[in-house]
Amino acid sequence: MSLYYLSKLMFDLNRDEAVKARFAEDASRVVGNYALTEEERGAVLDGDIGLLYVLGVNGQLLMHYAALLGVEWSDYLQRMRDGVKQHGPVRAGIYALTTSPDEKVAG
Amino acid sequence: MSLVFAGVCSHAPGITGREDRAPKELRDGLYAGYERMREDLWATKPDALIVLAAEHFANFFMDNMPPFALGMGDAYDGPIEDVDWLRIPKRTVRGDAALSQKLIKQVLQTVDVAYCEEWKFDHGIMVPLHFLDPDNRLTIIPGNINCQGPPLTPLHRAWALGEALRQAADSVPQRIALVGTGGISHWPATPDSGRIDEAWDRDFLDRWTRNDKAALLSYTDEQTYAEAGQGGFEIRTFIATAAAAGGQGKVGFYAPIPIYAVGCTTATMEIA
Numbered sequence: 001m002s003l004y005y006l007s008k009l010m011f012d013l014n015r016d017e018a019v020k021a022r023f024a025e026d027a028s029r030v031v032g033n034y035a036l037t038e039e040e041r042g043a044v045l046d047g048d049i050g051l052l053y054v055l056g057v058n059g060q061l062l063m064h065y066a067a068l069l070g071v072e073w074s075d076y077l078q079r080m081r082d083g084v085k086q087h088g089p090v091r092a093g094i095y096a097l098t099t100s101p102d103e104k105v106a107g
Numbered sequence: 108m109s110l111v112f113a114g115v116c117s118h119a120p121g122i123t124g125r126e127d128r129a130p131k132e133l134r135d136g137l138y139a140g141y142e143r144m145r146e147d148l149w150a151t152k153p154d155a156l157i158v159l160a161a162e163h164f165a166n167f168f169m170d171n172m173p174p175f176a177l178g179m180g181d182a183y184d185g186p187i188e189d190v191d192w193l194r195i196p197k198r199t200v201r202g203d204a205a206l207s208q209k210l211i212k213q214v215l216q217t218v219d220v221a222y223c224e225e226w227k228f229d230h231g232i233m234v235p236l237h238f239l240d241p242d243n244r245l246t247i248i249p250g251n252i253n254c255q256g257p258p259l260t261p262l263h264r265a266w267a268l269g270e271a272l273r274q275a276a277d278s279v280p281q282r283i284a285l286v287g288t289g290g291i292s293h294w295p296a297t298p299d300s301g302r303i304d305e306a307w308d309r310d311f312l313d314r315w316t317r318n319d320k321a322a323l324l325s326y327t328d329e330q331t332y333a334e335a336g337q338g339g340f341e342i343r344t345f346i347a348t349a350a351a352a353g354g355q356g357k358v359g360f361y362a363p364i365p366i367y368a369v370g371c372t373t374a375t376m377e378i379a
């Protein structure tokens with residue numbers, strides 16, 4: 001589990017224009033600079049919001065990464081629910097799902 | 108001169124970013140609440156406004172996370188978010204490094220606080236400023252309480268920070284205003300975004316308006332997380348503001364607005 005570095009990558013991508021530009025050019029090279037597990041690496045490279053959520057990325061980082069990928073708000077919420085259905089409950093962090101994966105709260 | 112104004116308000120990015128997706132009467136009520144708060148704030152003729160927020164990894168990250176931080180720059184930029192996402196234009200905000208230094212020196216008498224000569228504003232500060240200072244005319248000093256990356260500072264230390272800010276404000280010749288920003292119960296940026304416990308919020312606001320220190324400090328983080336979500340950790344900013352003001356509070360507006368992801372709140376407090 002290298003959630004800290006996965007989160008750090010999200011943080012850098014959200015906040016640093018140079019990292020963002022390098023990521024757009026060659027994502028796997030940027031991702032290679034962070035000590036991630038294969039699963040984490042794959043989740044980033046696939047833009048798999050649901051899996052990133054389940055891995056425990058803080059929502060305040062993940063929602064901006066989703067926006068960066070062009071994922072609209074309601075779709076972002078749905079992808080996290082789908083992630084829990086597919087991969088099981090959130091494994092770490094303080095952004096766990098508290099309702100049923102089939103529920104829709106708002107938006 | 109002294110602390111001349113104290114208030115609290117919500118800072119959820121949906122308030123601006125998803126403005127048009129809420130029922131119109133709720134949106135209008137909230138926006139009118141901010142407008143009344145803006146009038147109350149400006150009526151006190153503040154020389155500087157401290158915005159005490161709970162930011163979301165705009166500046167501070169788990170590599171080096173200060174429980175408390177205060178800005179010490181002559182200028183700050185924001186918002187850090189995509190402008191189309193937050194729907195708040197970029198601005199450069201005027202700071203006052205010399206005033207910050209004086210305040211920080213005083214705060215340090217009782218509370219260890221990190222100082223920051225650079226600071227980028229995220230929605231935690233920009234949403235309140237968008238309403239309270241629409242023309243970008245105020246001098247702003249940003250403050251932060253870590254409410255995102257546990258371990259978090261205990262509530263009684265948030266109270267101590269509020270008292271320290273009050274002593275600092277009272278020690279300088281300028282007229283200082285303070286606005287705490289954050290949410291009460293909410294689960295932002297999770298799939299539960301929009302979940303709000305109105306009863307929990309109203310109970311919290313009751314303790315806050317009475318400025319009941321013991322009741323405000325009696326929550327545990329375990330209880331807050333279970334009952335009010337991870338967003339509930341932001342009550343620290345409201346608690347610090349109550350400690351600074353010392354008087355009785357008055358809620359200007361409160362209503363759960365699920366698409367904005369929070370029980371939207373504006374409130375002011377007497378300086379006592």
Ligand SMILES: [Fe+2]
Binds near residue numbers: 118231289290341
């Ligand atoms: Fe927040």
